[in-house]
Amino acid sequence: MAKIIAGIGCSHAPSIAHAYDHRLVEEPPWKPLFTAFKQTSQWLLRQKPDVLIVLYNDHVDQYFFDAWPTFTIGVAAEYQIADEGWGPRTFPIVPSHQKFAQHLAIQIVENGFDLTVSQRMVLDHGFLSPMPLLDPEWAVPIIPMTINVVQPPLPTPKRCWELGEALGKAILGFPEDLRAVVIGTGGLSHQLTGPNFGTVYPEWDRKFLQLLEEAPRELASYRMEDFARLGGDHSIEIVQWLAMRAALLSAAKMELRFYYPYGLMGYGIAGFRVPEV
Amino acid sequence: MSTYEISRMLYSLRDPMNRETCRTNPEVYYRHFDLDETELQFLLDRSWQNLVDAGVSIYLLTKLGATLNVDLLEIGASMRGMSREEFLLLVKEQGERNQKYTIPLA
Numbered sequence: 001m002a003k004i005i006a007g008i009g010c011s012h013a014p015s016i017a018h019a020y021d022h023r024l025v026e027e028p029p030w031k032p033l034f035t036a037f038k039q040t041s042q043w044l045l046r047q048k049p050d051v052l053i054v055l056y057n058d059h060v061d062q063y064f065f066d067a068w069p070t071f072t073i074g075v076a077a078e079y080q081i082a083d084e085g086w087g088p089r090t091f092p093i094v095p096s097h098q099k100f101a102q103h104l105a106i107q108i109v110e111n112g113f114d115l116t117v118s119q120r121m122v123l124d125h126g127f128l129s130p131m132p133l134l135d136p137e138w139a140v141p142i143i144p145m146t147i148n149v150v151q152p153p154l155p156t157p158k159r160c161w162e163l164g165e166a167l168g169k170a171i172l173g174f175p176e177d178l179r180a181v182v183i184g185t186g187g188l189s190h191q192l193t194g195p196n197f198g199t200v201y202p203e204w205d206r207k208f209l210q211l212l213e214e215a216p217r218e219l220a221s222y223r224m225e226d227f228a229r230l231g232g233d234h235s236i237e238i239v240q241w242l243a244m245r246a247a248l249l250s251a252a253k254m255e256l257r258f259y260y261p262y263g264l265m266g267y268g269i270a271g272f273r274v275p276e277v
Numbered sequence: 278m279s280t281y282e283i284s285r286m287l288y289s290l291r292d293p294m295n296r297e298t299c300r301t302n303p304e305v306y307y308r309h310f311d312l313d314e315t316e317l318q319f320l321l322d323r324s325w326q327n328l329v330d331a332g333v334s335i336y337l338l339t340k341l342g343a344t345l346n347v348d349l350l351e352i353g354a355s356m357r358g359m360s361r362e363e364f365l366l367l368v369k370e371q372g373e374r375n376q377k378y379t380i381p382l383a
Contacts, residue, residue, distance in 0.1 A: 014339075014349070029372075036382040059336040064288050065281060083291050085343025150334060193329045197353040198368055202378035209380070234335070258382040261375035263368060264353070269382065 002100075002174035005047050005181060007248045007272040008040065008134070008256075009212065009241035012056060012185040013265055016129040017089060033267050036258040037133035040269050043256060044134055047273070049181040051097045052135070052142045053104070053167065053247075055240040056126035056185040057149045059084070068151040069116035071163055073108065074144040075101040082122035091132060094123060097141040100174060104143065107170035113163055121146075126237075130185055147243065149186075149236050154224050160239040161220035164246025171247070184244030186237025188259075188266040193233065198264045204230040205259060205266040208238060212270060213254040216245045231266075241270070251275050280332040283320075286310040287337035296344040303345065323347065326356040 016033070019025060025034040061082040063069065077098045081088040105117050127144055145167070147160055155163075164182075171180050188208060189201035208231070211219050219242055227236045245252075256271030286307060289295045299306035307320050319327045323345075328338060335352075342352055354364035 032379075032381070039382050060284075060288060060334055060340075061291065061336075065284055083293065085290060085296070085340040087293060150336065192335045192349070192353070193356060194326070195357060197356045198364065198371070200371060200375060202375045206378060206380070256382060257380055259378065259380035261378055262372050264349075266375075 002178035005179045007244045008183045009270040010130045011267045012126045012129045041134045050179045054183045055145045061124035070148045072116040072118050072146045074118045080122050082124040095141050101143045104170045108166045111166035158220045160243045161246045164243035168247035182244045182247045184240035186240045188268040189231035189235045190265040191232030200261045200266045201231050202261045283316045290340040325352045
């Protein structure tokens with residue numbers, strides 16, 4: 001049977017992509033972040049995952065306001081890279097595990113979620129800024145899932161938590177032996193508009209990491225407006241971390257924790273290991 | 278003001294050929310879409326905060342930024358009523374103040 005062996009929460013940002021593409025990863029302000037990603041990658045790959053389920057949000061690179069899906073899962077065999085305005089970044093096509101993705105789609109619907117199922121989607125920086133850092137060889141197949149944090153009305157954090165629980169159940173119901181890792185990307189604090197553009201909220205970010213470890217369900221009782229007020233309007237992406245956390249069993253332990261407030265963002269990474277019985 | 282049409286224009290800038298056309302003559306490009314005069318003026322003036330206040334997503338504005346070679350730092354500085362240099366200094370000072378909150382990866 002499939003099992004969930006680990007979970008990761010990590011930031012995604014065009015700044016990460018930019019630093020990577022412009023070979024700035026060894027430069028002093030960036031080095032701590034990229035070193036932390038490298039160590040997280042080593043930690044992840046040591047656990048020999050068979051598939052990575054990546055919960056992120058699109059930034060109007062795939063979806064539009066004609067019909068923005070609340071929750072999606074990709075069931076394609078592979079995925080193309082989005083052009084966010086600077087041409088698609090040069091990575092190979094991203095491979096998936098189609099059979100497992102289709103199983104998840106069916107099971108999550110059975111578990112009470114009306115998922116949008118996508119047969120074709122382009123992956124933007126929500127996926128693509130951290131993933132080459134976590135799996136540089138592109139060795140592990142991925143399954144993309146998105147949450148709407150752009151077009152109101154947004155799902156509640158509670159609903160995002162429940163999605164994670166439904167995902168966790170669906171993973172465990174897959175009859176083949178598969179070592180699955182759930183990754184939630186986004187956040188931490190950032191504000192991209194208005195008089196507070198560029199402000200970072202490190203005290204809240206650290207509290208978020210603490211709650212994620214000690215009382216994650218409490219985070220599910222917050223409202224989106226709370227997250228926006230505490231960490232900036234665009235930090236509400238942390239619901240993807242919540243969904244990741246909810247997918248893991250309650251026995252999951254936070255083994256990795258990293259926080260780095262720099263530039264326009266509070267960059268964070270958290271790694272959870274699920275004890276293998 | 279419904280932002281659907283201006284959003285549609287900005288979304289079209291995902292296509293590199295559209296970006297090239299827009300770059301060549303932005304006003305002509307904008308006028309292909311059914312925008313109202315206020316929106317059009319905000320675009321021509323590059324009034325980023327006015328566009329945000331009108332309800333346009335920052336994730337769409339960055340695509341126009343990419344087209345016109347205006348980066349997020351410049352967009353943000355203008356939203357704060359600062360020069361790029363002033364804003365970069367502010368961000369640097371914020372980073373120094375916040376350094377104490379760093380958690381190194383254990």
